[in-house]
Amino acid sequence: MAGEIPDLQAQERTGTGKGAARAARREGMVPGIVFGGEKAPLPINIPFNALLKRLRKGRFKSTLFNLQVEGHDDVRVICRDVQRDVVKDLPTHVDFMRLRRTTKVNLFIHVEFINHDDCPALRKGGVLTVVRNEVELNVTAGDIPDHLTVDLSKVQRIGDVVTISQVALPEGAELVIKDRDFVICNISAPSALKSSGSEDEAEEEAEGEEA
Numbered sequence: 001m002a003g004e005i006p007d008l009q010a011q012e013r014t015g016t017g018k019g020a021a022r023a024a025r026r027e028g029m030v031p032g033i034v035f036g037g038e039k040a041p042l043p044i045n046i047p048f049n050a051l052l053k054r055l056r057k058g059r060f061k062s063t064l065f066n067l068q069v070e071g072h073d074d075v076r077v078i079c080r081d082v083q084r085d086v087v088k089d090l091p092t093h094v095d096f097m098r099l100r101r102t103t104k105v106n107l108f109i110h111v112e113f114i115n116h117d118d119c120p121a122l123r124k125g126g127v128l129t130v131v132r133n134e135v136e137l138n139v140t141a142g143d144i145p146d147h148l149t150v151d152l153s154k155v156q157r158i159g160d161v162v163t164i165s166q167v168a169l170p171e172g173a174e175l176v177i178k179d180r181d182f183v184i185c186n187i188s189a190p191s192a193l194k195s196s197g198s199e200d201e202a203e204e205e206a207e208g209e210e211a
Helices: 016-025 048-057 191-208
Strands: 007-014 028-033 042-047 063-067 076-086 091-099 104-114 127-131 136-142 146-151 161-163 183-188
Touching: 007 048, 016 028, 028 048, 042 048, 042 063, 048 091, 048 183, 063 091
Parallel strands: 007 063, 028 091, 104 146
Antiparallel strands: 007 042, 028 042, 063 076, 076 091, 104 136, 127 183, 161 183
């Protein structure tokens, strides 16, 4: 499960609209908005370097933050959107939603694959193909899991697949997609083996035609 809730510092932004947002960016800030709950939306600025560092750590949209804005009570928030420059791919605006600890929210949770060296199918020459590296879960804001775990040591044969029903979910978490047992990963034959198999099949067909 997730550990201590990290702090995220911001400043209240005076003024709204494109002019105020451009001014914030010139000062090395990223404009944003905090919405939801029973309070009015709060325009904020976040230091560009601090936000970029958080984004590069990954899982930004599935992390619950303790937002600290001078003159306001601390509030738990989660990111709902990050707008980026289409050329530089750098953040230009960020949206946060206020949450209570007991609030339920849908989030994409990272999937971690462990025990590669102890996987019988991989030791036989198989290749791991990841179909989903994130799974959408409905979770409680105060108990957001850091990741889901797939234990590859249990995958025995080349051609085997791991579906979501084989993955243990954290207590209190529920799948958003409940109507099908979707694939998380599979162990496929290496491409050289596939090519060899295709050539063998072609040779067998040719021999059959000659006979």
